Amino acid sequence: MEADPDYSHNQINPTGTTEPKTTRNKLIYLSFSNRVKLHKLPHLTDYYAAATTTTTTTTSSDDDLSSSSSGGFQRSSSSSSHTNPLEDNPFYQPSHSHGFYITPSDVVLRHIVYDYQHQPSFASATSLDDDDDDDDAAAAAFHRGGPRRQIFFQVSSTKAAIVTCGGLCPGLNTVVRELVLGLWDLYAVRQIFGIKAGYRGFYSKELEPLQLNPKLVHNWHKIGGTILQTSRGGFHLQNIVDAIQHRGYNQLYIVGGDGTMRGAVEIFHEIRRRKLNIAVTGIPKTVDNDVGIIDRSFGFQTAVEMAQQAISAAHVEAESAVNGIGLVKLMGRSTGHIALHATLSSRDVDCCIIPEIPFYLEGKGGLFEFLEKRLRENGHAVLVVAEGAGQDYMRRRTGMDRINEDDAQNQKQEDISIRAAGGRDESGNPVFLDVGQWLKSELNKWWRREHPNELFTVKYIDPTYMIRAVPANAKQITCTARLLRIQPFMESWQGILGLCLAPSMETMHTFHLKRSQRLKMKSILETINGPGSDQSPTSLIFRQRAS
Numbered sequence: 079m080e081a082d083p084d085y086s087h088n089q090i091n092p093t094g095t096t097e098p099k100t101t102r103n104k105l106i107y108l109s110f111s112n113r114v115k116l117h118k119l120p121h122l123t124d125y126y127a128a129a130t131t132t133t134t135t136t137t138s139s140d141d142d143l144s145s146s147s148s149g150g151f152q153r154s155s156s157s158s159s160h161t162n163p164l165e166d167n168p169f170y171q172p173s174h175s176h177g178f179y180i181t182p183s184d185v186v187l188r189h190i191v192y193d194y195q196h197q198p199s200f201a202s203a204t205s206l207d208d209d210d211d212d213d214d215a216a217a218a219a220f221h222r223g224g225p226r227r228q229i230f231f232q233v234s235s236t237k238a239a240i241v242t243c244g245g246l247c248p249g250l251n252t253v254v255r256e257l258v259l260g261l262w263d264l265y266a267v268r269q270i271f272g273i274k275a276g277y278r279g280f281y282s283k284e285l286e287p288l289q290l291n292p293k294l295v296h297n298w299h300k301i302g303g304t305i306l307q308t309s310r311g312g313f314h315l316q317n318i319v320d321a322i323q324h325r326g327y328n329q330l331y332i333v334g335g336d337g338t339m340r341g342a343v344e345i346f347h348e349i350r351r352r353k354l355n356i357a358v359t360g361i362p363k364t365v366d367n368d369v370g371i372i373d374r375s376f377g378f379q380t381a382v383e384m385a386q387q388a389i390s391a392a393h394v395e396a397e398s399a400v401n402g403i404g405l406v407k408l409m410g411r412s413t414g415h416i417a418l419h420a421t422l423s424s425r426d427v428d429c430c431i432i433p434e435i436p437f438y439l440e441g442k443g444g445l446f447e448f449l450e451k452r453l454r455e456n457g458h459a460v461l462v463v464a465e466g467a468g469q470d471y472m473r474r475r476t477g478m479d480r481i482n483e484d485d486a487q488n489q490k491q492e493d494i495s496i497r498a499a500g501g502r503d504e505s506g507n508p509v510f511l512d513v514g515q516w517l518k519s520e521l522n523k524w525w526r527r528e529h530p531n532e533l534f535t536v537k538y539i540d541p542t543y544m545i546r547a548v549p550a551n552a553k554q555i556t557c558t559a560r561l562l563r564i565q566p567f568m569e570s571w572q573g574i575l576g577l578c579l580a581p582s583m584e585t586m587h588t589f590h591l592k593r594s595q596r597l598k599m600k601s602i603l604e605t606i607n608g609p610g611s612d613q614s615p616t617s618l619i620f621r622q623r624a625s
């Protein structure tokens with residue numbers, strides 16, 4: 079059937095099905111419900127027969143989810159649903175506001191733009207299992223995050239733990255603050271604990287958890303870093319889950335990047351294996367923005383804004399010199415999101431080099447040729463490079479590729495260049511050669527060789543930690559407050575066991591923790607080539623500045 083090009087005739091009703099409309103002689107009927115692939119979330123009721131979803135308020139005792147403030151191990155037991163305490167909150171009128179509560183049929187589509195005429199039609203409404211690998215199907219959808227009418231956790235027995243892991247990023251304290259305020263104000267939870275210094279804080283005797291309350295966290299959003307502290311490494315699954323059981327936490331909020339999310343998935347599986355009623359919520363933060371599925375992780379936007387300041391300085395330096403090159407190295411271990419977004423938003427950059435796209439220096443299409451031309455045309459150039467770019471190329475050119483990883487690990491820690499040739503940090507992430515220093519030196523050598531009598535300057539700026547050690551910017555604070563305060567933990571309250579909460583299209587969506595591990599390689603290409611693109615650019619070099 080041919081669709082009517084007049085889209086104003088298609089109306090999507092609240093159940094997600096477009097109403098049939100007769101327009102002239104055509105009947106339009108676009109059924110969303112049998113095209114959308116909805117990603118399943120693991121729910122308490124999937125694992126515990128005793129968990130119910132009745133709509134009546136129950137009077138189950140505090141023992142339902144036994145809190146072990148006495149030090150006893152938490153029992154796995156039945157859990158029944160309760161009416162959301164927001165019902166009695168004087169600041170909300172949930173029952174009178176249409177759409178306040180999220181229902182299971184509220185979804186966030188993975189892509190907002192798609193051509194329904196060219197999508198395969200799915201046989202029936204599909205529920206994707208954990209292992210289905212279909213996130214990029216045009217009609218893939220995730221459950222929308224937000225408050226639910228019925229919840230599974232009882233306030234009096236709720237004991238929440240919040241932990242920040244991995245590297246810093248702007249706004250970590252904001253995330254913690256909003257979680258504390260939401261739990262305290264909206265749900266009257268009084269047992270909220272901050273786990274110190276990342277995953278090791280769960281079990282380490284030297285790191286006592288910090289009890290959190292609104293008074294304590296009131297100005298945390300103005301402070302960079304993480305007051306709870308963070309660390310890499312120290313992930314000992316059994317120790318962590320033993321400690322969680324021992325302390326009686328039944329809601330975990332795990333804030334971190336892709337490595338942290340992998341750890342959260344393992345914790346989730348172990349909790350399931352032990353049949354514990356503990357909800358695990360992952361909240362992706364990282365300046366790298368390399369957590370799959372979501373639009374952007376908490377912290378990314380502020381980091382991009384800070385990176386622009388470095389680019390502006392590099393531009394001023396380059397412009398003020400004869401044949402000046404401003405070179406900025408930005409974070410981004412395996413992805414160039416910061417470099418790319420800072421480049422696109424600054425409009426001062428001539429060339430951006432990212433890990434996803436290999437580059438080379440000499441010959442046709444190489445960096446030297448490009449810069450030669452640019453300097454002749456414009457007198458100066460600005461270069462941005464992501465820290466993970468060109469690592470193999472550098473190793474080959476410097477002979478580092480002949481040093482294997484074991485050799486590198488065995489070198490003295492202070493010998494940074496050797497360690498970087500294959501070393502790993504405590505979490506197992508590769509430690510890199512300094513591509514910025516190397517480029518600066520290669521550029522100088524090239525110019526001396528080719529133009530020995532002409533002036534030339536490379537000003538190298540490395541703002542590495544400056545871009546992530548700042549508090550969140552205004553936009554990020556508002557977004558965190560709006561999305562996390564009202565929406566987040568309602569999902570785990572609802573009995574969902576392992577999920578990732580993240581902003582997408584200005585709303586909160588939730589997906590199975592396992593899916594958070596996907597990197598966002600495709601979206602980098604989309605940023606470069608336009609929406610829907612899956613083609614690699616032919617060259618790393620792309621000009622986007624008017625001369």
Ligand SMILES: Nc1ncnc2c1ncn2[C@@H]1O[C@H](COP(=O)(O)OP(=O)(O)OP(=O)(O)O)[C@@H](O)[C@H]1O
Pocket residue numbers: 243244245246276277278309310311312313334335336337338339340341342344363364365366504505507
């Ligand atoms: N595959 C994994 N399984 C279990 N735990 C992991 C795994 N990968 C990393 N972790 C743990 O997660 C924590 C954070 O990991 P990592 O240092 O890689 O930072 P990250 O979460 O990726 O954040 P960032 O983006 O800032 O680097 C560490 O404690 C690390 O031991």
Ligand SMILES: O=P(O)(O)OC[C@H]1O[C@](O)(CO)[C@@H](O)[C@@H]1O
Pocket residue numbers: 245246335364365366409410411465503546
């Ligand atoms: O020096 P650290 O703390 O290990 O962190 C460096 C890494 O952390 C990040 O900022 C986030 O993963 C990366 O971009 C960077 O490679």
